[in-house]
Amino acid sequence: MKTKAELLPECPVATTVQLIGNKWKLLIIRNLRMRPWRFNELQKNLDGISQKVLTDSLRSMEADGLITRTVYAEVPPRVEYALSELGETMRPILDAMEVWGNSYKSMIHS
Numbered sequence: 001m002k003t004k005a006e007l008l009p010e011c012p013v014a015t016t017v018q019l020i021g022n023k024w025k026l027l028i029i030r031n032l033r034m035r036p037w038r039f040n041e042l043q044k045n046l047d048g049i050s051q052k053v054l055t056d057s058l059r060s061m062e063a064d065g066l067i068t069r070t071v072y073a074e075v076p077p078r079v080e081y082a083l084s085e086l087g088e089t090m091r092p093i094l095d096a097m098e099v100w101g102n103s104y105k106s107m108i109h110s
Helices: 012-020 023-032 039-045 051-063 091-108
Strands: 067-072 078-083
Touching: 012 023, 023 039, 023 051, 023 067, 023 078, 023 091, 039 051, 039 078, 051 067
Parallel strands: none
Antiparallel strands: 067 078
């Protein structure tokens, strides 16, 4: 059986795209840059995401080590998702995307 590293594309850009290259994962990470979020908060904030897609995306990102899932021993149980230490290293990528997006918007509105 191949290791996780062996399953990743050889190209580093393709690896990044594989890990966060869909719309929902990027938007989840965008939100988690601000603070930890609960599942229902994310679902309400991410207009149009289904419960299944959100669940699958969170599980995938947790398995990849990009986010953490913390379950608090309360009644009812409280679960929060946050960027992991590895996920925090993606902050400059999203910051650059934000800068580029704002620049693009200002150029097309000039």
